[in-house]
Structures are given as structure tokens and as C-alpha cells.
Amino acid sequence: MHTLEPELRTLHAEGVIDDATAARALARDRGQVFSLHAELRATLYVGVLLVMAGVGIVLARNLDRIGPLAIVLAVALIAVAFAVPAVRAKLAGRALTVTSDYLLLLAALLGSANLAYAERQFALLGPLWSWHLLLLAVVHAAIAYAFGSSLVLAASLTALAGWFGVGGTAGDALRFSYSSPELGARALACAAVIAAWRYADRRARPDTRFSDVMDHFGTNLAFWGTITWCLEWPWLAAGLPLLAAFSYASVRRGLDVGREVFLVYGTVYAAIGICAAALPRLHGITTSLSFVLTVVCVTAAVLWLFRRRLREPAP
Amino acid sequence: MSRWRPTPAEERWLEVASGLGAALPRDPLAARTGGWRGTGLLARLALFVLGFVAAALLFGILGFGNRINLLVAGLIAVLVAEWLTVRKRLHGSGIEEGLCVAGFLLIGAWITTLIGPEADVIGATPQTLVLIVAAGAAGWRRLNPLVTTCAGLVFVHWIGSTTAAYALDEVIGHGATTVAFGCALAALALALGAREFRRPSHDRMLDWLVATLPVTAYAQHAAWSFNAGGFADVGVPSGRLATSLLLLALGTALLLAGLRRRRHAPLLGFMGCVACLAVEFRFATALATETWLVFCGLAALVAGVALDRYLRQPRNGLTSVALTGRDDPLDLLQTAGAALLAERTARELSPPEPAFTPGGGRFGGGGASGSY
Numbered sequence: 001m002h003t004l005e006p007e008l009r010t011l012h013a014e015g016v017i018d019d020a021t022a023a024r025a026l027a028r029d030r031g032q033v034f035s036l037h038a039e040l041r042a043t044l045y046v047g048v049l050l051v052m053a054g055v056g057i058v059l060a061r062n063l064d065r066i067g068p069l070a071i072v073l074a075v076a077l078i079a080v081a082f083a084v085p086a087v088r089a090k091l092a093g094r095a096l097t098v099t100s101d102y103l104l105l106l107a108a109l110l111g112s113a114n115l116a117y118a119e120r121q122f123a124l125l126g127p128l129w130s131w132h133l134l135l136l137a138v139v140h141a142a143i144a145y146a147f148g149s150s151l152v153l154a155a156s157l158t159a160l161a162g163w164f165g166v167g168g169t170a171g172d173a174l175r176f177s178y179s180s181p182e183l184g185a186r187a188l189a190c191a192a193v194i195a196a197w198r199y200a201d202r203r204a205r206p207d208t209r210f211s212d213v214m215d216h217f218g219t220n221l222a223f224w225g226t227i228t229w230c231l232e233w234p235w236l237a238a239g240l241p242l243l244a245a246f247s248y249a250s251v252r253r254g255l256d257v258g259r260e261v262f263l264v265y266g267t268v269y270a271a272i273g274i275c276a277a278a279l280p281r282l283h284g285i286t287t288s289l290s291f292v293l294t295v296v297c298v299t300a301a302v303l304w305l306f307r308r309r310l311r312e313p314a315p
Numbered sequence: 316m317s318r319w320r321p322t323p324a325e326e327r328w329l330e331v332a333s334g335l336g337a338a339l340p341r342d343p344l345a346a347r348t349g350g351w352r353g354t355g356l357l358a359r360l361a362l363f364v365l366g367f368v369a370a371a372l373l374f375g376i377l378g379f380g381n382r383i384n385l386l387v388a389g390l391i392a393v394l395v396a397e398w399l400t401v402r403k404r405l406h407g408s409g410i411e412e413g414l415c416v417a418g419f420l421l422i423g424a425w426i427t428t429l430i431g432p433e434a435d436v437i438g439a440t441p442q443t444l445v446l447i448v449a450a451g452a453a454g455w456r457r458l459n460p461l462v463t464t465c466a467g468l469v470f471v472h473w474i475g476s477t478t479a480a481y482a483l484d485e486v487i488g489h490g491a492t493t494v495a496f497g498c499a500l501a502a503l504a505l506a507l508g509a510r511e512f513r514r515p516s517h518d519r520m521l522d523w524l525v526a527t528l529p530v531t532a533y534a535q536h537a538a539w540s541f542n543a544g545g546f547a548d549v550g551v552p553s554g555r556l557a558t559s560l561l562l563l564a565l566g567t568a569l570l571l572a573g574l575r576r577r578r579h580a581p582l583l584g585f586m587g588c589v590a591c592l593a594v595e596f597r598f599a600t601a602l603a604t605e606t607w608l609v610f611c612g613l614a615a616l617v618a619g620v621a622l623d624r625y626l627r628q629p630r631n632g633l634t635s636v637a638l639t640g641r642d643d644p645l646d647l648l649q650t651a652g653a654a655l656l657a658e659r660t661a662r663e664l665s666p667p668e669p670a671f672t673p674g675g676g677r678f679g680g681g682g683a684s685g686s687y
Contacts, residue, residue, distance in 0.1 A: 001511055002518045007331045016343045031577025037637040039582055044619040045652055050612030057605035099623040112660050154650045155657035213650050260355045268361055286376055293372040300365040300410050307358045
């Protein structure tokens with residue numbers, strides 16, 4: 001264990017920090033106030049993950065024994081039950097707690113699973129089955145707005161990205177070798193839709209808490225699409241200027257709002273895009289590795305310089 | 316004042332600056348922190364990766380074929396890291412840490428080429444031990460808990476791969492030696508954590524071991540059980556019982572220590588022990604996987620709801636409410652986690668594509684349009 005009490009007292013005695021800041025910092029250092037928020041989030045996330053994994057297996061294995069209609073109804077009932085705490089908070093005019101937020105996410109995911117299962121069994125949308133992802137995106141967005149849930153909004157944006165034919169998670173960023181310009185165009189179109197959505201949301205609700213989630217999704221999708229374009233000529237002609245513009249915008253945003261993650265996006269994605277554009281045109285292993293090493297060194301230096309200019313928000 | 320790394324006093328002031336963030340003006344601390352400069356968590360991670368990749372690329376440029384290039388690339392990486400430390404006063408910025416860790420590993424890899432054949436770097440061999448020591452030394456040099464913890468975890472698995480451990484496993488159950496050693500090490504780290512350390516980084520190194528050792532030590536045992544079928548008739552029953560009791564005892568100690576010391580690491584270690592016990596319960600019974608998953612998931616949710624309700628109003632200083640709005644990496648992790656769950660659900664339960672689509676042009680389908 002260690003305590004920083006002497007240092008905090010020194011700063012307070014010298015008037016560097018005010019009474020309130022000193023009292024808060026000392027209380028946390030001594031353990032007089034201790035938050036289990038992170039542990040709670042982890043527990044709830046694991047709970048949602050396990051239940052969804054279990055339900056997935058149940059849906060896959062027990063069709064013959066229970067019957068599709070019974071399964072659909074049962075899962076729908078369970079989903080509604082998990083949404084009860086969020087509905088109660090909404091009716092009481094309270095903001096969602098972390099628990100009701102996660103339970104609402106579970107309800108939304110169960111709803112997704114149910115819809116996909118019903119579509120598989122009853123072919124409700126026929127040849128337009130892939131539109132169920134768009135339907136999910138809309139339904140999840142409606143739930144997210146009704147309850148003010150960022151978690152459900154993330155599920156909505158993932159469904160939207162899925163409808164556009166691009167994955168919504170970081171793992172998809174590693175599949176550039178299987179990418180095509182069409183995939184890049186779809187990712188960019190999805191990013192544009194999310195950017196427009198974010199703009200409209202911000203105009204309609206200036207105090208919105210959804211901008212951060214949309215920023216992350218939009219930024220990642222825009223960079224993935226752009227990097228995909230950097231792989232092939234003639235898309236490269238549009239890809240490189242777009243990459244420069246997105247990198248500038250990302251770094252600018254990071255510096256403006258004091259968020260280092262956007263500095264990381266702007267610099268690291270730019271480095272990946274430059275390597276993706278240049279490496280197929282370089283000959284010889286030594287030349288290629290030297291080029292990548294140069295890019296890596298420049299990226300590290302630039303990221304370091306940007307980070308030094310960043311002012312972190314207060315705790 | 317040291318040129319090579321922050322003194323304990325400087326490191327403590329750096330910790331104060333990191334904890335108070337923008338609430339603290341930079342100038343009054345400049346002299347106390349010795350001019351050492353670092354970054355935030357996300358930039359540090361990115362710079363660590365860039366530094367590590369740079370060292371690996373350097374080795375590639377010198378040539379993979381010649382063993383001496385391992386030493387040359389390693390020395391260059393370490394020297395650049397030291398130059399950044401001494402001249403630029405970088406500490407905990409990521410780039411010098413990535414270079415140093417990669418450099419030490421490259422030098423370690425060169426030493427392994429002097430010991431024996433290249434094929435023997437997997438398993439409980441001296442070569443693996445050299446790499447573990449190299450990583451541990453780099454982590455200690457950089458006061459980096461992530462690297463020292465990784466070295467510690469691999470060391471536990473190395474112990475579990477020795478001939479003596481295999482012989483012991485035959486008697487007490489497969490993987491039980493690793494679990495026992497890991498739990499003992501976690502208990503030792505927990506006991507040492509009660510002491511007051513001048514350097515916050517030393518405290519954090521122990522914290523990370525306490526939080527991660529139970530799960531990673533158990534993973535080898537669980538992997539073996541899973542590969543063997545994972546049911547009650549597999550393995551030595553007394554070994555299973557001993558493993559469960561060990562995890563139960565360690566989990567209890569971690570929970571009590573975490574609540575008493577008000578530290579996150581023992582509580583995370585406790586959660587790991589509970590997860591291990593849940594897996595052990597699955598192996599010990601013939602419960603269907605889906606039943607077990609739903610049961611454990613509901614148990615976690617009920618525990619979360621109860622904890623949230625109980626601690627919404629602080630009790631003895633404990634609360635379930637976030638104390639600071641500055642949890643950017645956690646928020647990012649939460650958003651990514653929700654997206655991952657949604658994507659998994661959509662992928663696993665998506666309606667099947669038609670088996671044959673004339674002119675569909677998808678790999679594995681009917682027709683060809685050139686895309687795959």
C-alpha cells in the first residue's frame with residue numbers, strides 16, 4: 001500500500017489546491033470514500049454476456065423440443081422482464097442507474113436474438129431478410145432515446161453498421177486483407193449516416209450524451225473505409241486525401257475537447273493508411289521495413305507532440 | 316535526483332499530478348517531479364505498441380537470418396530507450412517502455428541461441444526462462460506493472476510445465492500444481508501489499524499480480540479439463556476438491572483484504588476466484604452448458620443489482636456510484652463491449668444465406684463475380 005497524504009497536505013498548505021479538492025483527494029487516498037463502480041460494471045457485463053451466450057445455445061438446440069413459437073414468446077417475455085427496472089426509472093422520472101442500463105441492454109439484445117430467430121423460423125421478411133438489421137437499428141435507437149441509454153445506442157449503431165455490411169467492432173479493423181473498395185464505400189456511407197445523425201441529435205438536444213458514442217463509431221468506420229480505399233488504385237486517389245482530412249479532423253477534435261483517444265485515432269490510423277498505400281508499391285523487404293520503421297517513428301513523435309498540447313479535463 | 320529513473324519522491328509527485336489532473340496547475344509541480352514527462356493511458360498504450368513494433372522492424376531490417384542481429388537490434392532498442400529516458404526525461408510515456416521491453420526480449424532471444432537448439436523455446440526450458448527473466452527485468456527497469464505481471468504469469472505457467480509439476484499433477488490432478496503455485500504467489504503478493512511502499516509503482520506491480528494470478532493460474536487447469544471432456548469423471552476428484560478449496564480460501568482472503576484496504580486489485584482477484592469456482596462447478600457437475608451459462612449470468616446480474624441497490628447510498632465509505640467523471644478509457648471499453656455483444660448476437664443468430672445464389676459472387680456460393 002502507499003499513501004500520498006503528505007504530498008496532498010503540502011499542496012493544500014501551499015494553496016496550490018483548494019479546500020474542496022484537497023478534501024476529496026484525501027478522502028479517496030485514505031479510503032474514506034471508495035467506489036465499486038468499475039467492479040459493478042464488470043459484473044453486469046459478464047452477466048449479460050453469459051446470459052446471451054446461454055440463450056443463443058438454447059435457441060439453437062431446443063427448437064424441436066419446445067417449438068419456435070413458444071421460444072419466441074418466452075424470450076420476448078424475459079426481455080420485457082429485464083426492461084422493467086428501466087421502465088420504472090423512466091416512469092419515476094429518474095435517470096438510469098448502471099444496473100438498469102445493463103438490464104435494458106440485455107433486454108434489447110434478447111429482443112435482437114428473438115427477432116433474428118423469428119426471421120429464421122418464419123421468414124417474415126422473405127428475401128429482404130437482411131433488412132431486419134435496419135429494423136433492429138431503428139428499434140434500438142428508439143429504446144436508447146426513450147431511456148437515455150448509451151449502451152443500447154451502441155447496439156443500435158452496431159446493427160446499422162451490420163446492415164451496411166461492415167462490422168462494428170475493432171476486430172473488423174484487422175481484416176483489411178479481405179477488404180474491397182465496395183466495403184470501404186459502405187463503411188464510409190455508414191460513417192456519413194452516423195455523422196448526420198450526430199449532427200441532428202446535437203441540434204435537437206444540445207445536452208445530449210450520445211455524441212461520444214457516435215463519435216467513436218463514426219470515426220472508426222470512416223478510417224476503416226478510407227484505409228480500404230488506400231489499398232487499391234484508383235480508389236487511392238480519393239483515399240489518401242480523405243485519410244488526411246479525417247486525421248486532421250480527429251486530432252483537431254481531440255485537442256478541442258481534451259480527449260486523447262482522438263489523437264490516437266488520428267495518428268495511428270494515418271500511419272496504417274500510409275503503410276497500406278505505400279507498401280504494395282515498394283520492392284524489397286529491407287526497403288519496405290525501413291519505410292514502415294520511418295512511419296512508426298514519425299507517428300510516435302507526432303502523437304507525443306500532440307499529447308503534450310492536450311489539456312485533460314478536470315476530475 | 317536520478318538521471319535514470321524518477322526517485323521515489325518524484326514518482327509520488329507524478330502520481331499526485333496524475334490523480335488530480337487539470338485540477339492541479341502544472342508549474343508548481345515541475346520542480347518536484349524532476350521534469351519527468353509521461354502521457355495518458357491510451358496514448359501510452361499506442362506509443363508502447365509503436366515502440367515495440369519499431370524494435371521488431373529494426374531486427375527485420377538488420378536481417379532475420381543472422382543470430383547476432385538479435386543482439387545488435389536489442390542493444391540499439393535499449394540504448395534508444397535509455398537515451399529517451401536520460402535526455403528527454405520520459406517516464407511512463409509508452410515509447411521508451413515498448414523499445415526497452417522489445418530490446419530486452421531480443422537480447423534474451425540472442426542468449427537463448429547460445430544455450431541450445433532453436434526448437435526448444437516452448438515449454439519448461441531454460442530458453443523460456445531466459446525470456447521470462449528478460450521481460451521481468453525490462454518491466455522492473457521501467458517500473459511497468461503490465462510487463463512485470465506478464466512475466467509473472469508466464470513464469471507460473473513455466474513452473475506448471477516442468478517435469479516435476481507433471482509428476483505432481485499425476486497425483487493431485489492435471490494443472491493443479493499451476494493453480495497451487497499461482498494461488499500461493501497471489502497470496503504472497505497480497506501479504507506483501509499490506510506493507511507501505513514509497514514507490515507507487517511497486518505497489519501497483521503487486522496489485523496486478525493479485526488481480527490476475529488466480530484466473531491465469533486456473534486457466535491451464537481449466538483448459539486441460541475442457542480438452543479432456545470437462546465432466547465429473549475426468550481427473551482426480553481430490554485434486555478438484557483441493558483446487559476448489561484453494562480458490563475459496565484465496566477468494567475469501569482477497570475479498571476481506573480488498574474491503575479492509577479499500578483497494579480494487581484484491582476485489583478484482585476475488586471476482587476472478589468466483590469465476591474460477593463457477594467453472595469448477597461446471598466441471599464437477601453434468602449441467603448442460605446453456606443452463607450453466609444462464610444460471611451464472613443471472614447470478615452475476617442479481618449480485619450486480621443487489622450491490623448497486625445496497626451501496627447506492629454510501630455505507631462505511633463504500634459506494635456503487637462513480638466518484639469521478641474522468642473514466643474515459645472505461646467508457647470506451649464499455650461502448651466497445653456493448654458493440655461486441657450486439658455484433659455477436661447478430662452474427663450468431665442471423666438468418667442463413669441461401670446455399671446457392673446464381674451469379675451471387677460470394678466465396679463458397681454459386682456463381683462468380685470476381686469478389687471473394
